[in-house]
Amino acid sequence: MDNIPRSEHPQPAFYRANWQNLNGEWDFEIDTSNTGIDKKFFLPEKKFREKIIVPFPPESKLSGIQNTDFMVSVWYRRKLKIPETWRTKRIFLHFGAVDFFANVWLNSYHIGSHIGGYTPFGFDITDFLNNENVLVVNAYDDNRTYLQPCGKQSQLYHSYGCYYTRVTGIWQTVYLEARPSNYIKHFRIYPDYDTGQVLFLVDIEGTGQLNIEIFAENEKICETKTNGTGTLFSFCTIKNFIPWSTENPFIYKVKFTLNAGSDQQDVVFSYFGFRKIHVKGKKIFLNGKPIFMRMVLDQGYYPDGIYTAPSEQSLINDIKIAKQLGFNGARLHQKVFEPLFLYHADRLGYLVWDEYPNWGIKQRASHEASSVLINEWTDVINRDFNHPSVIGWCPLNETHKPQDNHLIRQIYYMTKKFDPTRVVIDTSGYIHVETDIYDCHNYDQDPIKFAADFEPFKAKDIVWQNNPDVDAPYKGQPYWVSEYGGIWWDEKGVKQGWGYGTRPASKKEFLSRYKKLTEVLLNHPKICGFCYTQLYDVEQEVNGLYTYERRPKFDPDIIRKINSKKAEIEKE
Numbered sequence: 001m002d003n004i005p006r007s008e009h010p011q012p013a014f015y016r017a018n019w020q021n022l023n024g025e026w027d028f029e030i031d032t033s034n035t036g037i038d039k040k041f042f043l044p045e046k047k048f049r050e051k052i053i054v055p056f057p058p059e060s061k062l063s064g065i066q067n068t069d070f071m072v073s074v075w076y077r078r079k080l081k082i083p084e085t086w087r088t089k090r091i092f093l094h095f096g097a098v099d100f101f102a103n104v105w106l107n108s109y110h111i112g113s114h115i116g117g118y119t120p121f122g123f124d125i126t127d128f129l130n131n132e133n134v135l136v137v138n139a140y141d142d143n144r145t146y147l148q149p150c151g152k153q154s155q156l157y158h159s160y161g162c163y164y165t166r167v168t169g170i171w172q173t174v175y176l177e178a179r180p181s182n183y184i185k186h187f188r189i190y191p192d193y194d195t196g197q198v199l200f201l202v203d204i205e206g207t208g209q210l211n212i213e214i215f216a217e218n219e220k221i222c223e224t225k226t227n228g229t230g231t232l233f234s235f236c237t238i239k240n241f242i243p244w245s246t247e248n249p250f251i252y253k254v255k256f257t258l259n260a261g262s263d264q265q266d267v268v269f270s271y272f273g274f275r276k277i278h279v280k281g282k283k284i285f286l287n288g289k290p291i292f293m294r295m296v297l298d299q300g301y302y303p304d305g306i307y308t309a310p311s312e313q314s315l316i317n318d319i320k321i322a323k324q325l326g327f328n329g330a331r332l333h334q335k336v337f338e339p340l341f342l343y344h345a346d347r348l349g350y351l352v353w354d355e356y357p358n359w360g361i362k363q364r365a366s367h368e369a370s371s372v373l374i375n376e377w378t379d380v381i382n383r384d385f386n387h388p389s390v391i392g393w394c395p396l397n398e399t400h401k402p403q404d405n406h407l408i409r410q411i412y413y414m415t416k417k418f419d420p421t422r423v424v425i426d427t428s429g430y431i432h433v434e435t436d437i438y439d440c441h442n443y444d445q446d447p448i449k450f451a452a453d454f455e456p457f458k459a460k461d462i463v464w465q466n467n468p469d470v471d472a473p474y475k476g477q478p479y480w481v482s483e484y485g486g487i488w489w490d491e492k493g494v495k496q497g498w499g500y501g502t503r504p505a506s507k508k509e510f511l512s513r514y515k516k517l518t519e520v521l522l523n524h525p526k527i528c529g530f531c532y533t534q535l536y537d538v539e540q541e542v543n544g545l546y547t548y549e550r551r552p553k554f555d556p557d558i559i560r561k562i563n564s565k566k567a568e569i570e571k572e
Contacts, residue, residue, distance in 0.1 A: 005062070006055055008312045010096050010173040011120075012343045013386055015269040018086065018178035022078070022135075028052035028065065031073035036138060041075050042105035044134035048077050054174060055096065057167040061304045069157065072142045074169045080106075080133040080176070088263070089178035091129060094122040096172025096338060099307075100148050101140040107133055115372060117141070117149070118336035118357065119379035120172075139169035143360055147369045149376070151334035151357025152299060152538075161498070164539045167307040172338055182206030182260035184268045189254070189386050190421070193243065193276035193287060198252075199235045200224075208260030210234065215253040216242070243287050244273025244388045246328050249349030251388075273346065273388030277422055279436060282478050282526050283569060284423070286351075286391070292522070292567035293351065293480060293529025296322050296545075298330040300337050301538045303548050307335065315341045317550065319350050322535055324556050325545060326563030329389075331428075331482060331531050334359055334397060336380055345389035354384055355394040355428070370407055377411065381418045392437065393419065396427035401470055408433040428482055432472040440466055441483035443533075445501030447516035450484075457526050478528040481521055486533035487513055489553055490542040499543030500533070507554060515562050525568045 004023050009015055027048035029041065040046065056063035058074060082091060095102065099117030103110065106128040114121040143150035143166065154163040183205050190199040200212055207229040214222040214236055222236035242250040251271045258266040276287055283290040298318065302309055309315050315338075322330060329351025332341075336357065345352050356377050361369045377395050384390050395411050412426040412434045426433050429441035442464060444450040456462035463479055465471045488499020489510050504510040521530040537544035545559060546552055 005053055006173055006308075006311070008340065010175065011339050013270050013339065013346075016177055016179070016267065018089070020083070020176040022080075022174040022176060023054050025051050025078075026054050027077035028058065029075040029077075030058075030067065030071050031075055031138070034073040034140070036073060036075055037103075041138070042103075042110070042136045043108050044136075046077070046136075048075060052076065054170050055172050056305050056308050057099075057169060057171045059165050059167060060306045060308065062308070062310060068165055070142070070144075070166070071168045072140065074139050074141075076135075076137040076139075076170060078135055080129075080135050082129060082133070082176075083178075086178040089126075090124055090181055090183070091126045092122050092177045092179060093125045093135070094120060094175050094177060095137075095170065096120050096174070097336075098137070098139050098170050098172075099141050099167050100143075103138045103140075105136040116376035116379065117167075119376055119383060120339075122177075137170065141166075141168045146360065146362040148360060148372060149357045150360030152301075152359065155360065159539050162541055164301060164541075165306050171307045180258075180260070180264045180266050182208045182258060182264050183266040184210075184256055184258050186382070187256065187268075187270070187386075189270070189272045191252075191272050191274045191388075193274050196238045196241050196274075197235055198222075198238065198272065200233070202232045202234070202256065204229065204232060204258060206260060208258045208264065211257040211259065212236070213255045213257075214238070215255070221252075238274075241274045244275040244346075244349075245287060246349040246351060249273065249347060249388075251346065270386065271346070272386060275388050277391045279423060279478050282476065282528060284437075284478050284528050290570050290572075291328075291529075292570050293329060293531070294327050294563050295329045295331055295351070295353070295482075295529060295531040296325070296327045297333050297483065297531055297534040298322070299333045299534065299538055300335045300341075301548075309338070309341075312340060316344050316348075318535065319344055319348050321546060321550065321556075323348065323350065324560065325535075326560035327532075327535075329353070329391070330535070331355060331394070333534075339383065342384060342387045342389055346387050350389055351391050352387070352389045353392045353394055353425075354380065354390050355397060356380060358396045358399070370404075374411065374414070378414070378418065381415065385419060390422065392423045392425065394425045394428050398430045398441070399427040401431060401467070403427075403431055405433045425482075430466045431470055434472065436477060437480050437528075438463060438474055438477040439480040439482040440464055442466075442481055443484060443486050443500040445487070445513065445517075447513065447520060450517055451520045454481075454520065454524055454527065458524070479526060480529045480531070481527060482529075482531045483533050484521070484530060485514065485517055486543040488543055490537075491553065497537075497540050497542035499541070511554060511558060511562075514559070518562050519565070522565050522567045527567075528569055 029048040058065035187202040423436040453464040486500035488503040536546040537548040
């Protein structure tokens with residue numbers, strides 16, 4: 001697969017050996033009038049006029065299309081060749097993400113559809129296969145309706161402010177997978193830091209004997225077996241386990257084997273880490289020790305791929321850059337990042353706040369908009385549950401009045417029910433309703449005034465709020481300044497670029513402001529973390545510590561020294 005773009009397996013936390021990457025050159029057509037279904041574009045004999053490189057969106061340079069205008073409807077087409085060794089298997093077609101409404105045909109048969117631009121979906125295509133196969137995909141995407149989440153994708157023709165180039169259609173890996181007729185569908189892993197027990201909840205199709213093996217490095221340390229159908233429960237106890245932490249992100253490997261006869265064996269590989277996140281008073285604890293969240297805003301954009309990283313190494317590099325700067329994690333902002341990013345966060349010891357790209361949806365627009373949000377957010381939780389790097393959920397960001405408080409409260413409690421092991425922020429920054437962590441967004445550029453905003457919090461529980469007249473009352477939760485800084489710096493002083501506040505006159509002035517703002521938060525006895533805006537520039541927004549091309553603007557050692565100072569709240 002060396003010549004295939006993004007050839008690596010997209011889901012290391014759910015890996016089967018029998019898979020085939022479908023990235024690469026596909027036929028492509030922009031359906032300007034959105035009449036492709038009426039014109040039967042899904043028929044195998046239909047010829048498309050262009051070629052596109054999947055999984056890069058057609059707006060991107062790497063796709064070969066680079067059309068940044070609105071493309072309400074786009075079509076993809078390619079041939080499928082099924083390996084001979086798979087002929088006795090069930091064949092599944094998987095999409096990492098398609099923005100926004102996808103319809104899929106195989107050999108002119110409509111095999112399914114999916115609503116939501118950020119989460120994976122797939123189909124059992126076995127019964128639709130022939131000797132020669134033609135796959136056709138249509139994506140409908142109009143982010144001007146206010147009925148679909150689009151995050152920071154611009155709803156105007158051009159990119160502007162903090163709204164960037166749109167993404168349409170396929171933007172994550174497409175692949176085939178071979179399974180036996182009895183197979184593992186999904187699983188959740190619950191490592192209990194307090195007891196050393198690991199609980200497995202495994203959903204299977206059919207029936208059989210499930211064998212679970214746990215490995216530390218390459219040594220098998222535990223094995224458990226169970227029989228049945230539907231959802232199977234099993235557990236192991238690991239004595240003297242090695243915790244997962246930012247300093248030592250130790251991963252235990254897992255091998256799931258489902259046996260249902262001599263020719264019916266399904267094998268899936270995964271992993272987990274022992275770590276515990278909880279809150280007590282105004283502190284957040286990782287493995288029983290108070291932590292200060294030294295986080296950075298990451299929006300997951302790339303100059304040549306937009307939403308899609310040009311390579312796996314690009315994902316790794318972004319994490320390494322942040323850690324080199326002294327950050328211990330990131331808010332993954334207004335985009336659902338691909339699972340491979342979370343895998344490397346797990347592997348490298350990088351804390352993550354998972355967020356949903358709710359911008360673009362008017363909560364009160366319709367029940368349709370609300371259902372899209374709720375359904376896809378549920379899919380995000382299910383997809384990312386097993387990643388130890390994910391320490392919290394944030395379904396919404398900067399909601400404004402009039403907002404649907406009932407809906408926000410419903411999403412908060414739904415998230416807690418789906419995952420009682422992590423903390424939840426209902427809506428970051430602006431108008432809280434019900435939340436485990438109370439956060440704010442404060443971009444004041446004057447360190448003296450910035451410090452004064454948080455001074456009343458020291459003696460009394462009076463927190464600085466974005467909307468004090470309508471915000472939910474503060475109830476003593478941990479308090480996080482989850483956006484600050486955003487200092488404008490561009491080496492050339494480009495006029496069309498922007499950042500927060502007045503552009504510093506020099507690098508020296510920038511670093512002085514950065515240090516003073518950051519130390520306000522580090523030195524505060526009740527603030528549990530910061531999140532600096534942002535890791536790198538995005539298009540016209542030039543407030544990154546690195547350029548959009550990932551070149552450092554400042555000496556990373558200086559930034560790291562500032563960020564690494566022990567926070568007051570970390571002191572025992």
